[in-house]
Amino acid sequence: MIKVLLFAELEDAAGKRKIELDMADVTVADVRERLVAEYPGLRRIDRAMPAVNEEYAEADEKVNAGDTVAFIPPVSGG
């Protein structure tokens, strides 16, 4: 299982913050593709920066079972 976290506009679009995907040994791009296929409302996920296990990651980064992939929309703290 891969744990996915969605925030802000993405959380609203999917209607949830946490999603578990039955996937293993894939890339961030594969996870993103699967999410858009299952949740058409997540088109804007392309604007978000992925993070794997709490560190920003590129689309080709490997993701294994047990990892957490978060999608970080443009931030607005401060």
Next chain:
Amino acid sequence: MTLQRYSITDRPLDVTEVISLVEDRNAGAINTFIGTVREMTKGKRTIYLKYDAYVPMAEKKLAQIGDEITSRFPDARVAISHRTGELGISDIAVVIAVSTPHRADSFEACRYAIERIKEIVPIWKKEHWEDGTEWIGDQRETKAYPAGKPGKENLS
């Protein structure tokens, strides 16, 4: 409860407490930045704001900002607290404190910290305007994530 130097909390922020984390006998300056909730933005009235965060990663990124500052100003001490949840007008959203031996470095480092928060720390603000709501992104009004992500220069 001891406050951590880099914290995300849903409780009201105490400026004095954040300052106390950077007090140092060798500091000649403590610079603070206090970010507060503004009522009017480009003619629109805010009723209240809601901040959300990816807490564990946000705390790591605040600590990274502290590390970036101390790699440039080795004698600096840094503390940053950011609040989440519902905030009203004039409430404090963020407190940054930086102490350094001399004042110029503390001004510069404090400014750096707030600009950097707006680039890399996973915290989001939802505006509850008089006439609706909106998640705010890209508030530095630069192209936030060209190609859908912060440039590598934002990640180092």
